[in-house]
Amino acid sequence: MSALVRWLALRSNRVPLLALLLTLLLSLFxxxxxxxxxxxxxxxxxxxxxxxxxxLEARLLAGIREIDVTLRSLEPNLPLAAIQGDxxxxxxxxxxxxLLEQALPLASFADHLGLMNARGLLVSHTGNHGELxxxxxxxxxxxxxxxxxVRFIGxxxxxxxxxxxxxxxxxxxxxxxxxxxxxxxxxxxNQNAILKLFASISVxxxxxxxxxxxxxxxxxxxxxxxxxxxxxxxxxPLVKAIMRxxxxxxxxxxxxxxxxxxxxxxxxxxxxxxVVLVGMAERDYLQAWYRVLYAYYAAMSALVLLGGSxxxxxxSERRDGKxxxxxxxxxxxSEARFRNxxxxxxFPLTITALHxxxxxxxxxxxxxxxxxxxxLRNGTRLDPTQFxxxxxxxxxxxxxxxxxxxxxxxxxxxxxxxxxxxxALVSAVHLTFDHQPAVLCGFHDISSRKLLEDTLRRQAQxxxxxxxxxxxxxxxxxxxxxxxxxxxxxxxxxxxxxIDHFKKVNDSRGHACGDAALHGLxxxxxxxxxxxxxxxRLGGEEFVAFLPDTPPLQAFQLAERLRxxxxxxxxxxxxxxxxxxxxxxxxxxxxxxxxSLDALxxxxxxxxxxxxxxxxxxxxxxxxxxxxPAAALxxxx
Numbered sequence: 286m287s288a289l290v291r292w293l294a295l296r297s298n299r300v301p302l303l304a305l306l307l308t309l310l311l312s313l314f315x316x317x318x319x320x321x322x323x324x325x326x327x328x329x330x331x332x333x334x335x336x337x338x339x340x341l342e343a344r345l346l347a348g349i350r351e352i353d354v355t356l357r358s359l360e361p362n363l364p365l366a367a368i369q370g371d372x373x374x375x376x377x378x379x380x381x382x383x384l385l386e387q388a389l390p391l392a393s394f395a396d397h398l399g400l401m402n403a404r405g406l407l408v409s410h411t412g413n414h415g416e417l418x419x420x421x422x423x424x425x426x427x428x429x430x431x432x433x434x435v436r437f438i439g440x441x442x443x444x445x446x447x448x449x450x451x452x453x454x455x456x457x458x459x460x461x462x463x464x465x466x467x468x469x470x471x472x473x474x475n476q477n478a479i480l481k482l483f484a485s486i487s488v489x490x491x492x493x494x495x496x497x498x499x500x501x502x503x504x505x506x507x508x509x510x511x512x513x514x515x516x517x518x519x520x521x522p523l524v525k526a527i528m529r530x531x532x533x534x535x536x537x538x539x540x541x542x543x544x545x546x547x548x549x550x551x552x553x554x555x556x557x558x559x560v561v562l563v564g565m566a567e568r569d570y571l572q573a574w575y576r577v578l579y580a581y582y583a584a585m586s587a588l589v590l591l592g593g594s595x596x597x598x599x600x601s602e603r604r605d606g607k608x609x610x611x612x613x614x615x616x617x618x619s620e621a622r623f624r625n626x627x628x629x630x631x632f633p634l635t636i637t638a639l640h641x642x643x644x645x646x647x648x649x650x651x652x653x654x655x656x657x658x659x660x661l662r663n664g665t666r667l668d669p670t671q672f673x674x675x676x677x678x679x680x681x682x683x684x685x686x687x688x689x690x691x692x693x694x695x696x697x698x699x700x701x702x703x704x705x706x707x708x709a710l711v712s713a714v715h716l717t718f719d720h721q722p723a724v725l726c727g728f729h730d731i732s733s734r735k736l737l738e739d740t741l742r743r744q745a746q747x748x749x750x751x752x753x754x755x756x757x758x759x760x761x762x763x764x765x766x767x768x769x770x771x772x773x774x775x776x777x778x779x780x781x782x783x784i785d786h787f788k789k790v791n792d793s794r795g796h797a798c799g800d801a802a803l804h805g806l807x808x809x810x811x812x813x814x815x816x817x818x819x820x821x822r823l824g825g826e827e828f829v830a831f832l833p834d835t836p837p838l839q840a841f842q843l844a845e846r847l848r849x850x851x852x853x854x855x856x857x858x859x860x861x862x863x864x865x866x867x868x869x870x871x872x873x874x875x876x877x878x879x880x881s882l883d884a885l886x887x888x889x890x891x892x893x894x895x896x897x898x899x900x901x902x903x904x905x906x907x908x909x910x911x912x913x914p915a916a917a918l919x920x921x922x
Contacts, residue, residue, distance in 0.1 A: 308588050308589055308591070310716070311588050312585050312588060312589065314714065314725070314727075315581050315584060315585050315588075315630075316585075317693075317712070318581070318632060318712065318727055319577070319578060319581050321693055321694060321710075321712055322574055322577055322729070323571070323574050324694070325694065325710060325729060325731075326570055326571055326573070326574045327537075327548065327570075327571075329570070329731075329734050330548045330565050330570035331535050331548055331550070332734070332738065333565065333570075333737065334488070334535065334548055334549065334550035334563045334564065334565050335535055335550040336737075336738065336741040336742075336745075337486050337487075337488065337550070337563045337741070338533070338550035338551060338552050338561060338562070338563040339552065339741075339745055340486070340741055340744055340745050341482065341483075341486055341494065341552075341561050341563060342552040342554060342561055343745050343755070343757065344482050344485075345479075345482060345496075345554060345559070345561060346554060346555070346757070347755065347756065347757075347824075348393075348394030348474070348478070348482075349394070349439065349455060349554070349556075349557065350756065350824070351391070351392055351393065351394055351824050351825070352392040352394055352395050352455050352472045352474075353437055353455070353457065354391075354392075354824055355388050355391045355392035355395075355398075355472070356392075356437075356455075356457040356470045356472065357457070358388065358391070359384060359385070359388050359398075359470060360457070360459060360470070362384055363381070363384070363400070363459065363470075364377055364380065364381075365459060365461050365467040365468065366461070368381070368400065368402045368408045368409075368468065369402050369403055369404070369467070369468075370402075371406065372406075372408070373408050373409070378408070378409060381400060381408065381409035382409055382411075385398045385399070385400065385409055385410065385411045386411055387788075389411050390788065390791065391825055392472060394474055394478055395455075395472040395473065395474055395478075396412070396473060396474065396475045396478065397410060397411050397412050397471075397472065397473040398410065398411045398470070398471065398472050399411070399470075399471040399472075399473075400468065400469075400470055400471070401426065401468050401469045401471060402467070402468045403430070403465075403466055403467050403468050405426055405430075408468075424440060425438045425439075425440050425454070425456045425469070426456070426469055429456065429458040429466070429469055430466050433458075433460075433464075433466070435458060436457065436458050437455070437456070437457050437458070437556060438455075438456050438557075438558075439453055439454065439455045439456075439554075439556070439557035439558060439559060440453070440454055440498065440558055441453055441454070441498045441502065441504050441558075442454045442473060442474075442504075452473055452474055452475050452476050452479075452504070452505075453473070453474045453479075453496075453504055453559065454471060454472070454473050454474075455471070455472045455473075455474070456469050456470065456471045456472075457469065457470045476504070476505045479496055479504070479505040480505055480507060483505065483507045484507070486563060488563060488564065488565050488566075489565055489566060489569035489570070490566070490569055491545055491547075491566035491568060491569050492547065492563075492564055492565045492566050492569060493506065493507065493508065493540065493542070493543075493545070493547065493562075493563075493564045493566075494506070494507045494561075494562070494563050494564070495507075495542075495561070495562045495564075496559055496560070496561050496562075497559070497560045497562065498558050498559065498560070499527070499558045499560070501521070501523070501524060501541070501560075503542075504559070506542070521538075521541065522536045522538060523536065523549070523551055523560070523562075526551075527553065527560070531553075532552070532553045532555070533550075533551060533552045533553060534550070534551060535548065535549060535550040535551070536549055536551075537549070537567075540564065545564075545566055546566065546567040546568075547564035547565060547566050547567060548564065548565050548567065548570065549562055549563070549564045550562070550563050550564075551563075577631055580631045581631075584626065584629075584630055584631075587626055588626060591622060591626065628648050628649055629649075630648065630650070631650070632650060632727055632728065632729065633647075633648065633650040633651035633653075633654045633655075633727065633728040634646075634647070634648045634650070634651055634725065634726070634727055634728075635647045635648075635651050635669075635725075635726045635728075636716075636718050636723050636724070636725055636726075637669060637723060637724045637726065638721060638722075638723055639715070639721070639722040639723055639724055640721070640722070642668075642669060642670075642679075642683070643667065643668060643669070644667040644668070644669050645718055645719065645723060646718070651728065654701075654707075654709075654728060654730060655672050655699065655701055655702065656701030656702040656703050656705075657702060671700075671702070672699050672700060672701070672702075673697070673698075673699060673700070674698045674699060674700050674706055675698070678697050678698070682695060682697065682711070682713075683724075686713050686715075686724065690714075690715060691713065691714045691715070692711070692712060692713045692714075693712050694710045694711075694712060695710065695711045695712075695713075696708065696709075696710055696711075696731070697709060697711055707730055707732040708730070708731045708732050708734075708735045709728045709729060709730050709731060709732075710728070710729040710731055711726055711727070711728055712726070712727045713725065713726045713727075745758075746758040748821075748822045750800055750803055750804060750822075751803055751804055751806075751807035751822050752804075752807060752811075753807050753810075753811075753820045753821055753822050753828070754819065754820065754821035754822070755821065755822065756821065756822065756823050756824055758821070759819065759820075759821025759822070759823070759829060760821075760882070762819050762821075762831075763779075763819065763821075763829075763831050763882055764882055766819065766831050766833055767876060767881075767882050767885070769833065770833065770876055771876075771878075775833065775834045776834065776835060776836050776837070776875055776876070777831065777832070777833055777834075777835070777875065777876040778831070778832040778835045778836075778837065778840035778873060778874070778875055778876075779829065779830070779831055779832075779873070779874050779875075779876070779885050779886060779889045780829065780830040780831075780832070780840070780844050780847075780871055780872070780873055780889065781827070781828075781829055781871065781872040781874075781886070781889040781890050781892070781893040782806075782810075782827070782828040782829070782830065782847075782869050782870070782871050782893075783826055783827050783828070783869065783870050783893055783897070784802065784803075784806065784826035784867050784868075784869055785867065785868045785869060785870055785897075785901040785902055786901075787799065787802070787825070787826035787867075790802055790865065790867065794858075794861075794865065797858065797859065797860070798858050798861070798865050801856055801857065801858040801859065801865055802856055802865050802867050803822075803826065804856075805854060805856025805857070805865070805867075806828070806851060806856075806867065806869070807820070807822070807828075808856075809847070809850050809851050809854050810828070810830065810847060810851075812850075813843075813846060813847055813850055814830065814832075814843070814847075815832075817833055817834075818830060818831065818832050818833070819831040829886070829889075837873070837875050837906065837908045837909070837910050838910045840873055840875070841873055841904060841906050841910055844871045844873055844904045845904050847869070847871065848868070848869055848871055848902065848903070848904055851867065851868065851869050852866075852867075852868045852869075852902060854866070868901060868902035869902070870893055870896035870897050870901050870902060870903060870904075870905075871893065871896060871903075871904040871905070872889045872890060872891065872892030872893030872894070872895070872896055872904075872905055872906075872907065873889065873892055873904060873905070873906040873907060873908065874886075874888040874889035874892055874906075874907040874908065875907075875908045888907045889907065891907065892905045892906060892907040893905070
């Protein structure tokens with residue numbers, strides 16, 4: 286120890302020591318940046334697969350809910366008493382066949398519908414593949430028969446005992462007027478319909494999207510893999526999570542199918558036994574990080590070599606006084622190369638004075654990131670306040686840095702000198718620069734990630750065909766509208782809208798024309814409602830509108846105006862010269878004090894039914910239109 290102290294005391298050893306310390310400091314900083322960059326890549330990959338899993342869950346649930354709504358609509362029209370024998374009469378069989386065939390187009394996600402009586406006999410079905418429905422796994426039938434609490438269930442499709450098939454089966458319990466079990470309505474979904482949804486999810490070249498049952502047996506998967514082995518519960522984190530009662534999450538593991546290391550996100554679909562998984566391969570989402578890793582290795586190697594070169598040259602030239610000028614030149618050249626090396630690092634770096642927060646140094650990448658003139662960073666101190674969107678972020682950032690001494694991955698929003706904004710992750714550490722305390726900051730631009738998150742959030746809330754709020758998001762916002770109306774005591778109107786004879790439009794002119802009618806209706810509705818109103822598509826040709834702070838008479842007038850505008854609109858059909866024309870029926874209801882959202886929608890739906898019954902193309906109100914508008918609700922206190 287005493288020998289080391291004496292060696293450090295020698296003036297000739299100070300420069301090599303400083304070069305070594307600086308090299309170690311920069312190497313440590315590069316290592317921290319490297320580890321942080323990998324953590325950021327993994328975090329972005331985890332967030333991306335979670336967003337994609339949520340999007341896939343929303344789309345699958347939309348299809349399942351559409352089938353459930355269709356099965357519910359069939360239930361009141363079924364002659365349950367007439368199907369309990371071995372075989373129904375010819376007239377009953379014909380009636381059942383017509384009901385199922387008419388309902389099948391409403392459940393676009395399904396490929397077959399079937400009806401079983403209380404004895405488990407298939408009494409009617411759609412299509413020419415009744416043997417498929419006959420050979421379905423009957424576990425769901427036994428559960429529904431024995432447990433009145435099970436109203437709707439989903440499981441995988443079995444074509445022969447012990448053989449996994451491609452698809453799922455959804456079933457709804459039927460009861461007679463006395464509440465006794467009367468049979469089951471069944472819908473099957475082919476694997477192709479599920480794979481069509483999977484095709485809209487982009488998970489990279491080596492990623493995977495899958496749908497599994499509770500045993501982890503594959504229902505559908507992209508890419509396709511012939512072998513289908515269930516997962517041993519004790520060896521897989523997903524099965525353990527489901528056994529703990531979790532309904533979603535993420536994990537990194539090797540795939541049980543192809544042994545590919547992936548970042549997985551999974552969701553257990555509510556009310557079913559289905560699990561959807563979205564996996565992004567490690568070699569895909571870390572591809573850019575590996576390129577940075579090689580650049581970091583090269584930079585660290587060069588720094589070590591350069592630091593050693595500086596130390597060696599200084600020591601050797603120190604021994605020979607005659608080479609003083611040559612030694613000085615070598616040191617200056619080494620310093621220039623060292624500065625050029627820092628300048629060429631593959632990430633933005635800045636150095637800020639600690640006492641007055643002025644900018645002391647910024648490398649070329651930092652100048653490009655912030656839109657600075659490179660000439661201004663040499664000899665001129667800049668005020669970094671101009672680059673913060675919120676000046677308070679700068680104050681809080683330095684307060685946290687003073688408390689923690691070092692910050693990693695602080696997420697902040699900045700603006701360039703031309704006014705454009707961007708998001709970045711900032712890492713910072715204290716150092717001494719030009720004989721004064723300073724702060725070294727590294728930046729990583731995450732604007733594209735922020736944009737992707739916003740885009741995925743909008744997609745999960747929007748109906749793809751009409752651009753309106755989808756069913757789940759519309760009902761979520763409607764709940765908020767009801768709470769606000771109760772809190773303020775203002776009236777809230779609900780409109781249920783339905784296209785008249787929509788099936789005839791599809792049958793006579795095709796689904797492309799039907800889609801054009803749905804899109805055109807959405808355009809007309811958006812053009813004639815207020816920005817504060819909420820429009821949504823509940824499914825099929827059924828839409829809903831919520832009008833806050835709108836009394837009954839005003840709501841009725843708006844509904845009538847919408848009806849007239851739709852009836853007079855000529856909606857263009859892509860690829861056809863003749864536009865499509867439609868009419869709508871509207872049911873109006875006002876939120877009553879203490880009433881739930883479901884009750885409000887039920888009354889609006891009943892008014893819509895009355896409009897249909899009275900001849901369609903009209904507005905029917907569930908409320909008297911001569912009452913003063915303030916009588917609807919009492920503000921909460």
